[in-house]
Amino acid sequence: MTIEVTLTALLTLAIYSFLAGDNPFYRFAEHLLVGLTIGYTLVVTIKSVIWPQCAIPIGNGQLSAIIPLVLGLLILLRLSRSLAPWSRIPLALVVGGGAGVAIPAMLQARVLSQMEATISGTGSVTGWIVLIGVVTTLTYFVFTREHRGAWGAAARGGRLFMMVFFGATFAYTVMSRVALLIGRLEFLLGDWLGLLRT
Amino acid sequence: MSAAPRRWVFAVMGAVVIGALLFRVGLPIRITSETRQVYEQLESLDSSDVVMISFDHEASSLPEIGPIGSAIIDHCLRRGTKIIGLALFSEGTAAGYSLLGDRARRAGAVEGEDWLYLGFRPQYAAAILGMGEDIPQVFETDYQGRPLSGTPLGMRVHDYRDIAIVVSLSDGSMPTYWVEYAGARYGARVVAALTAVMVTSFLPYLESGQLAGIVPGMKGAAEYEQLMGLPAAGTRGMDAQSAAHVVIAVLVVLGNIQAWSDRRRARRSP
Amino acid sequence: MLRDWLSVGVAMAAGLFMTVQYFLVSESANAAYRTVLLWMQIVFAFALIIGVIGVLRIHLKKLSRPGSGRIYSGTLLAGAVLMSVFGFSGGIERGSAFLWVFDNLQAPMQSTVFSLLAFYVASAAYRGFRARSMESAVLVIAALIVLIGRVPVGEWLSPHIPESADWILNVPALAAKRAILIGIGLGMIATSLKVIAGLERTYLGGR
Numbered sequence: 001m002t003i004e005v006t007l008t009a010l011l012t013l014a015i016y017s018f019l020a021g022d023n024p025f026y027r028f029a030e031h032l033l034v035g036l037t038i039g040y041t042l043v044v045t046i047k048s049v050i051w052p053q054c055a056i057p058i059g060n061g062q063l064s065a066i067i068p069l070v071l072g073l074l075i076l077l078r079l080s081r082s083l084a085p086w087s088r089i090p091l092a093l094v095v096g097g098g099a100g101v102a103i104p105a106m107l108q109a110r111v112l113s114q115m116e117a118t119i120s121g122t123g124s125v126t127g128w129i130v131l132i133g134v135v136t137t138l139t140y141f142v143f144t145r146e147h148r149g150a151w152g153a154a155a156r157g158g159r160l161f162m163m164v165f166f167g168a169t170f171a172y173t174v175m176s177r178v179a180l181l182i183g184r185l186e187f188l189l190g191d192w193l194g195l196l197r198t
Numbered sequence: 199m200s201a202a203p204r205r206w207v208f209a210v211m212g213a214v215v216i217g218a219l220l221f222r223v224g225l226p227i228r229i230t231s232e233t234r235q236v237y238e239q240l241e242s243l244d245s246s247d248v249v250m251i252s253f254d255h256e257a258s259s260l261p262e263i264g265p266i267g268s269a270i271i272d273h274c275l276r277r278g279t280k281i282i283g284l285a286l287f288s289e290g291t292a293a294g295y296s297l298l299g300d301r302a303r304r305a306g307a308v309e310g311e312d313w314l315y316l317g318f319r320p321q322y323a324a325a326i327l328g329m330g331e332d333i334p335q336v337f338e339t340d341y342q343g344r345p346l347s348g349t350p351l352g353m354r355v356h357d358y359r360d361i362a363i364v365v366s367l368s369d370g371s372m373p374t375y376w377v378e379y380a381g382a383r384y385g386a387r388v389v390a391a392l393t394a395v396m397v398t399s400f401l402p403y404l405e406s407g408q409l410a411g412i413v414p415g416m417k418g419a420a421e422y423e424q425l426m427g428l429p430a431a432g433t434r435g436m437d438a439q440s441a442a443h444v445v446i447a448v449l450v451v452l453g454n455i456q457a458w459s460d461r462r463r464a465r466r467s468p
Numbered sequence: 469m470l471r472d473w474l475s476v477g478v479a480m481a482a483g484l485f486m487t488v489q490y491f492l493v494s495e496s497a498n499a500a501y502r503t504v505l506l507w508m509q510i511v512f513a514f515a516l517i518i519g520v521i522g523v524l525r526i527h528l529k530k531l532s533r534p535g536s537g538r539i540y541s542g543t544l545l546a547g548a549v550l551m552s553v554f555g556f557s558g559g560i561e562r563g564s565a566f567l568w569v570f571d572n573l574q575a576p577m578q579s580t581v582f583s584l585l586a587f588y589v590a591s592a593a594y595r596g597f598r599a600r601s602m603e604s605a606v607l608v609i610a611a612l613i614v615l616i617g618r619v620p621v622g623e624w625l626s627p628h629i630p631e632s633a634d635w636i637l638n639v640p641a642l643a644a645k646r647a648i649l650i651g652i653g654l655g656m657i658a659t660s661l662k663v664i665a666g667l668e669r670t671y672l673g674g675r
């Protein structure tokens with residue numbers, strides 16, 4: 001059992017102490033975690049992105065790299081109340097550029113491919129169930145028409161499909177959270193206390 | 199629920215998981231088709247192929263994503279397949295570097311020849327699209343600041359045509375963007391290795407063939423380990439996973455019985 | 469006002485170019501496309517720093533106020549300074565103090581925080597997962613089958629449980645998620661078109 005394992009274990013227990021209620025040990029660990037994460041983000045962003053993509057090219061005489069640097073500095077003006085409006089220019093580049101690349105990607109990969117897969121699957125019974133599920137669920141999301149009569153029945157069918165989806169997602173959420181718990185308890189019982197057989 | 203019964207629920211949950219970790223029975227693990235699909239594709243690669251592994255997750259999901267990542271990395275290293283690592287999430291950067299570096303060193307793989315870690319790029323859409331055009335333009339240097347052109351593996355990769363499979367190790371919706379930007383536009387073959395919570399979101403992409411496979415959560419890691427014949431963290435955790443799921447299922451049933459009897463009592467009383 | 473029009477103009481031009489570029493086969497257009505992608509990444513990196521500075525400012529203010537919160541704000545700031553000093557002065561490679569702190573403190577603590585949810589999910593399963601109507605009954609039954617069917621104990625109990633779980637996941641759950649995906653896709657296309665047309669301007673500050 002090394003010092004680092006003991007330190008990690010104590011901080012892990014400090015966080016688990018929250019199960020008994022909010023307390024100073026938990027709050028200490030929580031704030032330490034946020035602080036470390038902030039420092040980490042700052043270091044990784046600067047060393048891994050800004051330095052190699054802006055500073056080094058400018059240092060090598062690549063003057064075109066000044067433009068994204070200026071845009072980046074403009075976005076930092078968001079921190080100043082009077083100069084904040086200038087930060088909208090680089091933000092507009094990201095939002096506009098993102099919108100531009102999203103249109104063909106969404107249309108091709110999300111809408112058309114998914115529709116194609118739905119229709120091409122109708123050679124089997126399950127394919128037909130999927131088609132009915134897709135159509136009725138989409139019906140539920142049409143809010144410009146009142147959900148009455150046949151339309152309402154379809155929308156209610158869509159809700160049932162969604163309930164199955166939410167139920168399955170809940171089950172997988174449990175799986176995820178339990179996996180994290182297993183990982184941490186394995187650490188405490190195995191790495192720290194040495195109680196687990198490998 | 200008041201604090202006292204809630205703490206009982208906490209205690210039962212903790213005790214059951216601890217008990218299942220201490221006293222493992224080794225329930226058989228069924229291999230699902232989605233995990234087998236990923237395994238078989240990586241198995242078909244050889245030392246001339248390059249796999250790109252993107253660590254698209256936060257540090258919080260490491261206990262779940264770590265075993266999946268380890269299994270996939272070990273598989274690639276065993277096949278001699280080259281690995282290029284990168285991260286589209288800030289926290290995935292150090293996590294990926296540690297995981298890939300540790301597994302590679304254990305296997306005796308040479309950095310720069312057998313594996314390479316590129317580091318972090320934000321704005322995932324721009325980064326994924328950018329790599330479709332020119333990987334060295336997006337990553338001029340690796341994680342440690344060394345020029346990509348200075349390594350044999352770095353010199354080999356120019357865009358997705360040089361990558362056999364992209365594996366997105368993700369705890370969020372990032373594989374969607376890999377499918378929509380790298381897959382649809384540049385024809386990259388994408389595999390999603392996911393935390394379980396995200397699995398249901400990606401089944402439509404798997405069924406439509408836009409995803410080449412899914413490794414679902416710690417259970418997926420356990421399946422992958424079984425396929426490789428190397429039981430590790432995923433397999434070790436499966437009894438505890440089963441036990442915890444049974445506890446939750448019992449709690450759901452008990453909660454419903456309680457609610458049903460409460461309603462019946464309320465109806466009878468005037 | 470001029471700045472707003474400039475911002476809208478930048479968004480429209482960037483959006484239009486990035487959409488049209490998809491259909492163009494031109495080396496110069498491709499070079500411009502790659503440049504815009506690179507700039508977007510750099511701008512986004514600076515945006516991450518805004519978040520960092522924002523949190524630091526809040527806790528620096530708290531530090532100057534009396535009360536028990538000072539200790540916690542001090543802890544947070546100390547953590548941020550420690551990690552920054554380690555990262556900037558000692559490097560981020562294997563064997564560095566930066567990576568040691570990440571591997572042994574930051575990552576384990578983060579996953580522990582999220583693992584707390586396992587306990588709260590258990591509590592919520594007892595308290596809130598009630599079959600009060602036909603729809604909620606469908607939800608509960610689907611959850612129970614997938615919950616048991618996707619772990620080894622389900623296979624051990626009966627092969628029909630994992631088979632049922634597979635069917636639920638690959639047929640009705642898939643259909644609902646596919647419809648949601650198509651709906652979101654159409655919504656995103658509509659929003660993107662509005663951004664490019666200059667009709668959607670909430671990114672300028674909620675107006």
